[in-house]
Amino acid sequence: VEFKLETREQSVSVEVEKKADQQLEVKVGKNNYEVGYTRISDNQIHLSVNGKNSMVFLAKNQDGKVVFINGNTFTVADGDKRVRNRTGTGKSDKTPDSVTPPMPAVVVSVLVQNGDRIKKGDGVIVVSAMKMETTLVAPYDGRVKRVRVSQGDKVKPGDGLIDIEKDY
Amino acid sequence: MIKKILVANRGEIACRVINTCREMGIPTVAVYSEADRKALHTLRADYAIYIGESEASESYLNIDRIIAAAKSTGADAIHPGYGFLSENADFAQRCIAEGLVFIGPPANVIRNMGDKRTARQLMDESGVPIIPGATITQRDAAARQAEEIGYPIIVKASAGGGGKGMRVVNRPQDLEDACAAASREALKAFGNSTIYLEKYFSKTKHIEFQILADADGNVIHLLERECSIQRRHQKIVEESPSSALSPSLRRKMGQAAVAAARAAGYVNAGTVEFLLNIDKTFYFLEINTRLQVEHPVTEMITGIDIVRQQIEIASGNSLAIRQDQVTATGHAIECRIYAEDPENAFMPSPGTLSFIREPTGPGIRNDCGVYLGCMVPMDYDPIISKLIVHATNRTAAIKKMVKALREYVILGVKASTPFLIDLLDSKHFCDGEIFTDFIEKYFREWKPDAQGIDEALIAYIVDELSGKTQSPVAQTPGGPLSPWETLGNWRLG
Helix, strand or coil: CEEEEEECCEEEEEEEEEEECCEEEEEECCEEEEEEEEEEECCEEEEEECCEEEEEEEEEECCEEEEEECCEEEEEEEHHHHHHHHHCCCCCCCCCCEECCCCCEEEEEECCCCCCEECCCCEEEEEEECCEEEEEECCCCEEEEEECCCCCCEECCCCCCEEEEECC | CCCCEEECCCHHHHHHHHHHHHHCCCCEEEEEEHHHCCCHHHHHCCEEEEEECCCHHHCCCCHHHHHHHHHHHCCCEEECCCCCCCCCHHHHHHHHHCCCEECCCCHHHHHHHHCHHHHHHHHHHCCCCECCEEECCCHHHHHHHHHHHCCCEEEEECCCECCECCEEECCHHHHHHHHHHHHHHHHHHHCCCCEEEEECCCCEEEEEEEEEECCCCCEEEEEEEEEEEEECCEEEEEEECCCCCCHHHHHHHHHHHHHHHHHHCCCEEEEEEEEEECCCCEEEEEEECCCCCCHHHHHHHHCCCHHHHHHHHHCCCCCCCCHHHCCCCCEEEEEEEECEECCCCCEECCEECCEEECCCCCCEEEEECCCCCCEECCCCCCEEEEEEEEECCHHHHHHHHHHHHHCCEEECCCCCHHHHHHHHHCHHHHCCCCCCCHHHHHCCCCCCCCCCHHHHHHHHHHHHHCCCCCCHHHCCCCCCCCHHHHCCCCECC
16 A cells, blocks of 8 residues: 655655564655554554654644654655645635634734835734744735724634735 | 742732642732632732733733732732733832831832943943943934944843843834833833943853842852743743853853842842853843742752742741852753744734643743633733753753644633744754844744645544543533534545
8 A cells, every 4th residue: 555645744654564474664765664553542652663763653634643753753744645636625724815823823013004015024923822923924015905803802723814916 | 937928920920839838838829810710820829919901001010009918918928920010129119118028129220220220330330241232312312322332232121131221223223213212111011211332242152040149148159040032022942051151151150140139139049141242252131030930840840949949948948058069960941931922023913812721841940920711911021931950951941932832722712832832943943053143044934834734634524523521611502513513524535
């Protein structure tokens, strides 16, 4: 069986063949591995990869699964499924014509008004999360089409705060 | 003796205080906001009282509600932790007026030290060296004052602490914006928008001394902590002893710390912060009139429980430890574990902890404020826990910390652990070449390494292929999906 997985902004093909109970032969890119595994719990799997033991921890997140191994974490997604989602509901679509916060936050102040001309890198809105203020900037030159929020509003990633009409 | 303690705080520090109270046989009362209904401190204390909305001003900063909670539960003392009301003189005064013991210094000491300008003046008068600086009285005066001090300068909140309301300014044209932002942050965090300017030194170390003082006038110090590794002017790695201090410099700074405490009329536990330049000259920064976040490193090397000392002193007892009885063993390091994204300018990463496993082993301590399934709310400082290790020497402590960090599993929110592993593993850190601009200088463009990437991909597939346990949480309506349904695409190979 072949999978297309995505992690760290690269796409990797993984071939899997079942050898015996809890024994797999796996090819990741060009590397071959003899894999033995034991599931410890829903979030914990013990792996033996070419004879080397490691404990791996996993949890689902909005992009796929986050995998923890020896202090390092990787977000791994099923590549084909991601493509399907993107073309499907459109819910996970980015709104590239709008400024959105990187984390759940509260609006501290709006620095622009409808119709303002702005340059790439100009601060357009200040948000605050966990007592830290962050100024979000315009991604490109353009004109403020619509300010969708005001001071004190609670906002989250994906919310369009300020719509910007891009200059072409 | 104190009979019941209300802990006017949240998260790891509330849990930390509760631990010592429990050892001492003192019942505890937690207070909690809307966002913290199921927080660890709420669940762990003997009693818990709801005090209001998530917004700190409606809960953890609301003096009336906290006093009322103490009254209604029969608590006779309040421990303020750090942050929130811990350095609020009005709160300390109000506690006393209401017949409650405030576990901290007297209100006038908090007031004097809380106003960084008064503190500077008091220290100056007592011969403790201070940094060149100026108070901003009017907006337009700031530019002139900054020119006089000389760029780069740092804008600080007069009522500040914890890196909030601080901005470094390198160019005159950035001054106005920096002052406005610092002032706004200060108003929000401390309820006071007053700011001041100081000369900014770039290659400096942050060295602080833990002090203990009783009401009989006994003052001792519990040696130093080095807190030079900072991001956004907030400490993230602390250790003791500092590799920068010779025994004679340690003695000299220790004496200055005790002198500073005496000049302030200090009672209870406090911290005298110094800035140490590369030429070994040092300046007084401030006295933190509270329990410090990083107090555990001192506890590890001295074996002294500082919270217990605070409670004893607040109960009116004299210090049972003399200066010559304070000894240090080995080396301790603390890492602050934050819910934040080290790949993205340490942006806070609130959310639900879908999995957590704390490291264990000899010499490993984790002061933790969260549990599996709980929420790290966006409303407060994003600290998850403080990981502390203790070993025979600095090298052994670094290796122990790296090992502990590698075993610390936090899933569901982004955490700073992978960054901390690389930081502690770096040659510069191991060589003790650490300054307050360390991260900016050596780890500016940090990206996580790809070690273990193939195993991670294998784990993903194994997770899909192997059946999960019959946990009720994991079950989806209509029965679990088979891997053939959940995986997007597959071909027979």
